[in-house]
Each structure stands twice: as C-alpha cells, then as structure tokens.
Amino acid sequence: MKAVVAGASGGIGQPLSLLLKACPLVDKLALYDVVNTPGVTADLSHISSIAQIEGYLPADDGLKKALTGADIVVIPAGIPRKPGMTRDDLFKINAGIVKGLIEGVAEHCPDAFILVISNPVNSTVPIAAEVLKKAGKFNPKKLFGVTTLDVVRAETFVQSITGEKDPAKTVIPVIGGHSGETIVPLFSLAKPAVKIPEDKLDALTNRVQFGGDEVVKAKDGAGSATLSMAYAGYRFAEKVMKAAKGESGIIEPTFMYMPGVPGGEEIAKETGCEYFSVPVELGKDGAQKAHNPIKDISEYEKKLLQACYDGLKGNITKGVEFVANPPQK
Numbered sequence: 001m002k003a004v005v006a007g008a009s010g011g012i013g014q015p016l017s018l019l020l021k022a023c024p025l026v027d028k029l030a031l032y033d034v035v036n037t038p039g040v041t042a043d044l045s046h047i048s049s050i051a052q053i054e055g056y057l058p059a060d061d062g063l064k065k066a067l068t069g070a071d072i073v074v075i076p077a078g079i080p081r082k083p084g085m086t087r088d089d090l091f092k093i094n095a096g097i098v099k100g101l102i103e104g105v106a107e108h109c110p111d112a113f114i115l116v117i118s119n120p121v122n123s124t125v126p127i128a129a130e131v132l133k134k135a136g137k138f139n140p141k142k143l144f145g146v147t148t149l150d151v152v153r154a155e156t157f158v159q160s161i162t163g164e165k166d167p168a169k170t171v172i173p174v175i176g177g178h179s180g181e182t183i184v185p186l187f188s189l190a191k192p193a194v195k196i197p198e199d200k201l202d203a204l205t206n207r208v209q210f211g212g213d214e215v216v217k218a219k220d221g222a223g224s225a226t227l228s229m230a231y232a233g234y235r236f237a238e239k240v241m242k243a244a245k246g247e248s249g250i251i252e253p254t255f256m257y258m259p260g261v262p263g264g265e266e267i268a269k270e271t272g273c274e275y276f277s278v279p280v281e282l283g284k285d286g287a288q289k290a291h292n293p294i295k296d297i298s299e300y301e302k303k304l305l306q307a308c309y310d311g312l313k314g315n316i317t318k319g320v321e322f323v324a325n326p327p328q329k
C-alpha cells in the first residue's frame with residue numbers, strides 16, 4: 001500500500017505523516033509539499049517502521065514522482081482559518097490548490113483513494129470531482145471528504161453526559177457537510193443509546209457544529225485544529241486501507257458524491273444535495289453502500305437538517321462553478 005500526503009509539512013500534514021509512517025498497513029509513504037519536505041522526510045525516516053519514506057518538492061517533477069503508484073492520497077494542503085474567518089473565506093486560495101493537486105492525481109494515480117481534508121470541504125470535494133470528471137477519471141466510490149473530526153468531537157463531547165470511560169465506544173453518526181450549521185450530529189441514533197437531557201441538547205449540538213471555531217479561537221491566530229485532525233484523518237485513512245485489504249463491516253460517515261454511491265441516489269433526492277456526508281460502508285473498491293439515517297431521526301434533528309441544506313447547496317454550487325468557469329487571472 002503506497003500512501004501519499006499532499007501538504008505534508010503543515011500543521012496537519014506532519015502528525016498525519018507520523019501516524020502513517022508508523023502504520024503497519026503502509027509499505028511506502030510519499031510526502032509532498034511546496035516547502036520543507038526534505039526535513040520532515042529525513043526526520044520521519046529514522047523511525048523503525050515498515051514504511052519506506054520519500055519526500056518531494058514541486059521541482060524535478062516532484063508531484064508526479066510522489067503520486068505515481070499511489071493507492072491512497074490524503075490532502076491536507078492549503079491555508080487554515082484565523083479568528084473571525086469562516087471556512088468559506090479559505091475558498092479563494094484553497095480551491096486552486098486542491099484543483100492543481102487533483103489534476104496531478106487524475107494524471108498520475110487515477111485509481112487511488114482520494115481523501116480531501118482541505119477546507120472548505122463542502123466545496124473542495126465538488127472541485128475535486130469536477131476536475132476528475134473533466135479528465136474522464138472520476139470514480140465517485142473513491143473520492144472522500146474527510147468529516148471524521150466531527151464524529152470524533154461528537155464522541156468526545158457526549159462523554160460529559162454518558163460518563164463512558166472510552167469515548168470512542170459510543171458511535172454517533174454525523175451527517176450533512178463540514179462547516180457550522182451544515183454539520184448535523186445525530187445523538188438520537190447513538191449506539192449504545194444515549195439519553196441527552198433536553199436542556200443540554202442545544203449546547204451539545206452547537207459545540208459539535210462549532211468545535212472548529214473553539215480551536216481557532218484558542219490558537220489565537222496560529223491556525224486551526226491540527227493534532228485532532230491528524231488523528232481523525234488517520235482514523236479514516238486506516239479504515240479505507242483496512243477495507244481495501246478485505247476487512248468487512250467498516251462503516252464511517254464521509255462526504256461523497258451521493259449519486260455515484262450505491263444507496264446514495266435516494267439521499268441526493270431526499271436532501272436536494274448531490275454531495276452529502278452519511279455513514280458509508282467501505283469495501284475493497286471504496287464506498288460500497290451509503291446508509292440513509294434520515295427517516296429514523298428526531299424532530300429536533302429534522303430541523304437541523306433544514307438549516308443544513310441551504311448552506312450546503314450554495315457551497316457545492318460554488319465548487320462546481322469554480323471548475324466550470326475558472327476565475328480569470
């Protein structure tokens with residue numbers, strides 16, 4: 001299994017590369033960034049794990065060399081938020097970065113699993129899909145927007161109510177998109193079941209929806225979530241790799257092009273959003289089945305979904321438009 005991290009020298013990229021270097025499922029790890037990959041690669045190369053590591057800069061066909069032969073490409077490249085910014089404020093710079101990297105993927109490793117972390121995920125995943133479509137290389141089962149951090153936050157924050165010692169033992173689906181009100185945690189479907197007192201539900205939901213802002217504020221200008229994101233990105237990448245190697249029964253929420261995933265057509269119709277995050281069953285070739293939890297959710301959660309749809313549709317259209325009508329330079 002060859003894994004690539006694009007944006008490997010950054011706040012997420014470095015700890016994510018560390019986790020992948022230590023992962024026994026990874027035989028080869030290629031690090032790509034526009035700066036500092038020689039140093040990060042030299043440092044990680046001293047770790048006595050299986051993965052052979054290589055680092056590349058853009059010079060001398062670095063992107064091509066990094067991507068050739070890749071089975072999984074994880075993309076945390078792009079600028080992070082500062083206090084007062086929304087994720088959409090990152091679009092102007094990150095849209096072009098993601099477009100360029102995906103053009104490289106389309107050319108050099110079109111069969112790889114692609115995991116997009118770069119924000120705004122609600123728009124960068126549609127950008128990636130449109131670039132791949134243009135190149136005739138789009139496999140919707142292999143393009144994932146990483147929303148695992150929302151799931152990780154829901155598991156963690158509900159612990160104050162459940163008292164469960166190991167927060168990861170409570171499974172909570174989080175659906176929709178990845179920004180503010182488009183993030184919809186479904187505590188009513190928690191497994192094992194969780195009884196949230198009515199007077200605590202708003203605050204808990206809000207904390208999951210705006211967990212990113214909590215970190216941005218605390219970092220006070222020094223960026224957004226990096227370490228928890230590296231954990232979440234690794235957790236999702238590991239699941240994709242385990243499923244690719246034949247492990248069954250792996251289900252995790254992720255933001256995908258619904259009409260291209262079995263079971264997803266109905267979700268796209270019901271939500272009016274072509275891209276949506278739902279729990280997806282992973283298999284050897286990527287997404288095997290999108291699960292639709294919407295019919296089973298509470299009235300409270302149905303209201304959250306209504307607020308999600310409007311924002312999400314606009315974000316998706318913005319991404320699609322960016323590729324269809326590129327801004328003039």
Ligand SMILES: NC(=O)c1ccc[n+]([C@@H]2O[C@H](COP(=O)([O-])OP(=O)(O)OC[C@H]3O[C@@H](n4cnc5c(N)ncnc54)[C@H](O)[C@@H]3O)[C@@H](O)[C@H]2O)c1
Nearest residue numbers: 007009010011012033034077078079080117118119149229
């Ligand atoms: N999906 C999520 O849940 C989630 C969570 C946290 C952060 N993010 C997003 O992840 C992105 C990265 O965050 P960060 O804190 O690591 O930022 P960072 O600035 O620390 O790192 C970004 C890295 O990308 C590199 N880069 C820029 N242009 C590149 C290109 N064309 N090719 C390769 N690398 C390039 C930079 O050199 C830098 O090393 C941001 O957009 C942030 O909003 C997403």
Ligand SMILES: O=C(O)C[C@H](O)C(=O)O
Nearest residue numbers: 081119211212213224225
């Ligand atoms: O909040 C951000 O900008 C980063 C990330 O999307 C997060 O949820 O932490």
